Structures are given as structure tokens and as C-alpha cells.
Amino acid sequence: MLLSTEARGGAFAAIFRRDLRLAFRHRGELANPLFFFLMVATLVPLGVSPEARVLAGLAPGMIWVMALLASLLSAETLFVSDYRDGSLEQLLIAPQSLWQLVLAKVLAHWLVTGLPLTLFSPLLGVMLSLPAEGFLPLVLSLAMGTLTLSMIGSVGAALTVAIPRGGLLLSLIVMPLYMPVLIFGASSVQQAVDGFSAGGTLAILGALLAFSCMVTPFAAAGALRVGLHG
Amino acid sequence: MFQFASFSDFITMAGHGPYVWVCYLVTLMVMIWLVWSPLLRARATLRTLAAEERRRLAANPDAVR
Amino acid sequence: MASFPQWFHRLGSPKSFYQVTGRWLPWLAVTSLILLVVGTVWGLGFAPQDAKQGNSYRIIYIHVPASFLALAGYYVMAVAGAVGLIWRMKLAHMVMKSAAPIGAALTFVALFTGALWGKPTWGTYWVWDARITSMLVLFFLYLGVLALQHAYTNGDAANKASAVLALVGTVNIPIIYKSVDWWYTLHQPATIKLTGAPSMHPDMFQPLLVMIVGFYCFYALVLILATRAEILYRERRTSWVRALIIRE
Numbered sequence: 001m002l003l004s005t006e007a008r009g010g011a012f013a014a015i016f017r018r019d020l021r022l023a024f025r026h027r028g029e030l031a032n033p034l035f036f037f038l039m040v041a042t043l044v045p046l047g048v049s050p051e052a053r054v055l056a057g058l059a060p061g062m063i064w065v066m067a068l069l070a071s072l073l074s075a076e077t078l079f080v081s082d083y084r085d086g087s088l089e090q091l092l093i094a095p096q097s098l099w100q101l102v103l104a105k106v107l108a109h110w111l112v113t114g115l116p117l118t119l120f121s122p123l124l125g126v127m128l129s130l131p132a133e134g135f136l137p138l139v140l141s142l143a144m145g146t147l148t149l150s151m152i153g154s155v156g157a158a159l160t161v162a163i164p165r166g167g168l169l170l171s172l173i174v175m176p177l178y179m180p181v182l183i184f185g186a187s188s189v190q191q192a193v194d195g196f197s198a199g200g201t202l203a204i205l206g207a208l209l210a211f212s213c214m215v216t217p218f219a220a221a222g223a224l225r226v227g228l229h230g
Numbered sequence: 231m232f233q234f235a236s237f238s239d240f241i242t243m244a245g246h247g248p249y250v251w252v253c254y255l256v257t258l259m260v261m262i263w264l265v266w267s268p269l270l271r272a273r274a275t276l277r278t279l280a281a282e283e284r285r286r287l288a289a290n291p292d293a294v295r
Numbered sequence: 296m297a298s299f300p301q302w303f304h305r306l307g308s309p310k311s312f313y314q315v316t317g318r319w320l321p322w323l324a325v326t327s328l329i330l331l332v333v334g335t336v337w338g339l340g341f342a343p344q345d346a347k348q349g350n351s352y353r354i355i356y357i358h359v360p361a362s363f364l365a366l367a368g369y370y371v372m373a374v375a376g377a378v379g380l381i382w383r384m385k386l387a388h389m390v391m392k393s394a395a396p397i398g399a400a401l402t403f404v405a406l407f408t409g410a411l412w413g414k415p416t417w418g419t420y421w422v423w424d425a426r427i428t429s430m431l432v433l434f435f436l437y438l439g440v441l442a443l444q445h446a447y448t449n450g451d452a453a454n455k456a457s458a459v460l461a462l463v464g465t466v467n468i469p470i471i472y473k474s475v476d477w478w479y480t481l482h483q484p485a486t487i488k489l490t491g492a493p494s495m496h497p498d499m500f501q502p503l504l505v506m507i508v509g510f511y512c513f514y515a516l517v518l519i520l521a522t523r524a525e526i527l528y529r530e531r532r533t534s535w536v537r538a539l540i541i542r543e
Contacts, residue, residue: 169443175439176436176471226452232340232341233343250353256408279540
């Protein structure tokens with residue numbers, strides 16, 4: 001795998017395109033987090049109540065929790081296949097800064113996991129009787145939130161990449177870090193449903209995303225260098 | 231001055247006794263464990279080391295101590 | 296005159312740490328014991344009853360110090376990890392590894408005593424208020440670091456990975472606390488401070504101070520004990536450790 005910087009956009013674009021191409025080769029697997037998301041939505045009426053009134057009250061938080069769980073499921077796949085075929089080692093010794101390559105991978109990963117979740121969330125809103133005012137904040141908050149979750153997840157994925165059955169450990173270490181995103185994401189939808197403006201909360205979500213963009217690529221790169229020698 | 235009329239009053243703490251005493255006892259147990267387990271570990275390390283040393287000397291009596 | 300870097304690196308030698316702490320340990324142990332016993336007896340038996348909470352408030356003599364140390368202990372762990380990562384100091388990694396279970400245990404004590412304080416005082420063992428929820432998340436952060444440490448078979452990688460995780464957690468703690476706080480005020484417009492301590496009369500406050508200092512001394516004591524055990528294990532192939540067994 002040559003990281004040619006003569007390619008348009010340099011190494012960042014090369015990794016980005018490569019990851020997207022690899023993801024699309026396994027199109028079937030792409031849909032898994034999405035199916036999970038949809039199926040878990042069915043669990044809520046079955047387990048709690050099918051009444052629209054009850055569902056509407058729960059919907060903002062529940063949809064967000066389910067999106068978080070689906071993100072958690074897919075976080076594991078970020079580095080694992082590259083680790084198994086040895087291309088992760090190649091990334092580590094590449095001349096380009098590791099944090100750029102990590103960022104490229106995370107963005108490509110989000111495009112095929114978090115973004116579909118975000119685009120399908122209105123469907124879940126309908127299934128769970130989310131009031132109309134909630135839909136726009138839901139999509140906006142999930143768009144920013146799932147990207148933040150992917151970035152946070154990349155740090156956990158880097159730390160657990162060489163550990164067999166590291167998926168559960170990944171969930172354990174990443175869950176506390178996910179919570180602020182969940183809090184602000186779900187609250188933004190709830191505020192809109194309750195009649196208030198969600199702008200401030202969405203702005204905070206944006207700030208969390210910006211902060212993650214600055215910090216997580218470096219943390220994940222550092223974690224990869226450490227974690228590869230599990 | 232002592233806040234309770236008698237020792238049994240001290241134990242019952244006007245109904246709050248179980249809560250207060252369970253707290254203090256559990257905390258005491260945790261603290262004892264926090265002190266005891268490193269001491270145990272240190273002793274085990276040194277004992278294993280001593281046993282290895284004895285085996286080494288038994289196998290090779292001329293070895294340097 | 297040894298320059299600062301020399302002194303710093305000599306401080307980082309496991310052997311000198313072991314020897315120096317060996318001399319001071321008995322004093323630290325006695326001090327902690329005295330402070331804790333005095334504080335406990337004072338708080339349990341001699342501090343006045345609270346008008347609203349009766350006797351159940353006496354749990355704060357454990358709950359408050361444990362909560363302080365739960366949080367402080369995380370920072371101790373993270374700073375030790377950072378020092379180990381940046382200056383590659385073996386001792387720092389050993390301190391970090393020792394600090395993790397101690398902090399987790401104290402966080403558990405804080406949560407447990409908080410729950411038992413809540414039942415007689417506010418009628419419920421558990422309430423999702425800002426402080427308790429944040430403490431629970433802190434507990435999860437500790438568990439994550441512990442789990443990660445034990446998952447690695449390579450000791451050196453275990454040191455570094457858990458240090459990275461502890462640092463990431465450190466950055467997150469203020470964010471988590473602030474967001475949980477914000478979330479809670481959103482859902483509890485009546486700002487009843489459910490886990491507030493009773494307004495403290497000096498007679499109640501003084502034993503608390505003694506307990507807080509006592510807990511800090513205790514923390515230092517058990518951290519040093521655990522670090523010494525770790526030193527003995529990791530340095531077991533060195534000559535100075537072997538010299539110790541001859542004296543055993």
C-alpha cells in the first residue's frame with residue numbers, strides 16, 4: 001500500500017478513498033449498524049408501551065441512546081481489519097503524521113456508519129411518535145453527535161486494537177466519554193419538543209465536536225503507537 | 231460532650247443506626263483491605279524470591295550468593 | 296550541587312523511593328490512624344445531632360472525605376501516568392498502577408455511603424442527581440483504566456495505554472461534571488440540593504476537617520504501600536531486592 005503524496009490531496013485523501021472503497025466492497029456489513037438501530041427501535045414499544053403518548057415522551061432520549069449503542073458497535077471495526085492484515089503497521093511507519101491518517105480513517109468510517117444513522121433517524125422518529133418539532137434538532141444533533149462519537153470511539157478502538165475480544169473492553173472505556181454527547185444531544189431534541197429553542201444546546205454539541213476534532217486524532221495516534229504492542 | 235444517653239442509644243442512633251453502622255463497617259473493611267493486600271503481595275514476592283534463591287543454591291552450591 | 300534534572304531522576308529511582316518511604320512509613324501510619332480514630336469517635340459520638348437529618352448525617356464523616364479522595368485520586372493517577380509517559384519514569388508508572396484500585400475503592404465507598412445516607416434522609420437509596428451521577432461516571436472511568444491495564448499482557452504497553460486512557464479521562468472529567476450538572480438542572484427546576492450536607496455548625500465541621508486530613512494521610516499511606524509492593528515485584532531481579540530477602 002503506497003502512500004503516494006503525489007496523489008491528489010496527499011496521504012489524507014488516499015487513506016480516505018481507500019477506506020471508503022474497502023467499506024463498499026463489504027456493502028452487506030455496512031448495513032448492520034443500521035439494522036441494529038431500526039430493530040432496537042422496535043424493542044422499545046414491545047418492552048415499554050405502544051402508546052403514542054408514552055413513546056413521544058421517551059423518543060428523544062431513546063433514539064439518541066440507540067444511536068449511541070449503534071455507534072459503539074461499529075467503533076470496534078475502525079482499526080481491526082487493518083490490524084489483522086498488517087496495514088496498520090504500515091500506517092505507523094509512514095512518513096505522514098499519524099494523526100492525519102487517523103482523521104482520514106475516522107471520517108471515512110463516519111460516512112458509512114454515523115451518517116446513515118443520522119439520515120435514518122427521522123424514520124425512527126416516526127416509529128416512536130416523536131413530535132414534529134423534534135425532527136430537525138434530531139437530525140442536526142445526530143449529525144454532529146455521531147461524528148463526535150466516532151472520534152471518541154477511535155481512541156478506544158486504538159487502545160484495544162491488539163486485545164482479543166476487545167470489543168467489550170472498548171465499550172467499557174468509551175462509555176463515560178460518550179455521556180456528555182448523549183446529554184446534550186438528547187436534550188436538544190427534548191428542548192425543541194418542549195417548545196424551547198434548541199440552538200444553544202446544538203451550539204454546545206458543535207463545541208464538543210470541535211474539541212474532539214482537535215484532541216482525538218492525536219490521542220488516537222498516540223494510543224495506536226502504544227496499543228499495537230498489546 | 232457525648233451525645234447519647236447510653237451505649238444502646240449510641241448503637242440505635244434514633245433509628246438511623248443500621249445505616250450509619252453499616253457505612254462505617256464497610257468503610258473499615260475496605261480500608262483494611264487497602265492496607266493489607268499490598269503488604270501481602272510484598273511478602274509473597276519476597277517469599278517466592280527466597281524460594282528461588284534456595285533452589286538455585288541447592289542446585290549449584292558453589293554459586294555466588 | 297545536583298542540578299534539578301539529576302535530583303528529579305534520583306527521586307524517580309524505585310530503590311531510593313523504597314528506602315526513603317521505609318523510614319517514614321511508620322510515622323505516616325500512626326498519624327493516619329490517630330486522625331481517623333479521633334475523627335470517627337468525635338463525629339460519631341460527640342458532634343451534635345442535626346436538626347433535620349438527625350443522626351444519619353454522621354455518614355458524611357466518611358462520605359465527604361471519600362468523595363474528595365475519589366476525585367483527587369484520579370488526578371494523582373493521571374499525573375503519574377503523564378510523568379511516566381513523558382519522562383519514561385518507571386516509578387511513575389508503578390505509582391499510577393497502584394493508584395487505580397485505591398481510587399476505585401474510595402469511589403465505591405463514596406457511592407455506597409451516599410446511598411445509605413440517602414435512604415433515611417431523603418427516602419431513597421439512589422437518586423440521579425448531578426453529584427451522584429458524576430461520581431458514578433468517575434467510578435466507570437476508574438473501572439475502564441483497571442480493565443485496560445489487565446487486558447494487556449505486555450507490561451510496558453499496559454503502562455502506556457492506561458496512562459493514555461487516564462489522561463483522556465482527565466480531560467473529560469470537567470466536561471462530564473459540567474454536562475451532568477447542566478442536565479440535572481434541566482430536569483429539576485426546583486433546585487432542591489438533594490445531596491447537600493446540612494448547614495454546618497462548627498461543632499459538626501471540626502471532626503469533618505479531622506477526617507478529611509486523616510483520609511488524605513491514609514490515601515498517601517496505602518498508595519505508598521501499594522507502590523512499594525509493585526516496586527518489589529517489578530525490580531525483583533535487581534541486587535538490592537535480593538539483598539532484602541536475605542534479611543527476611
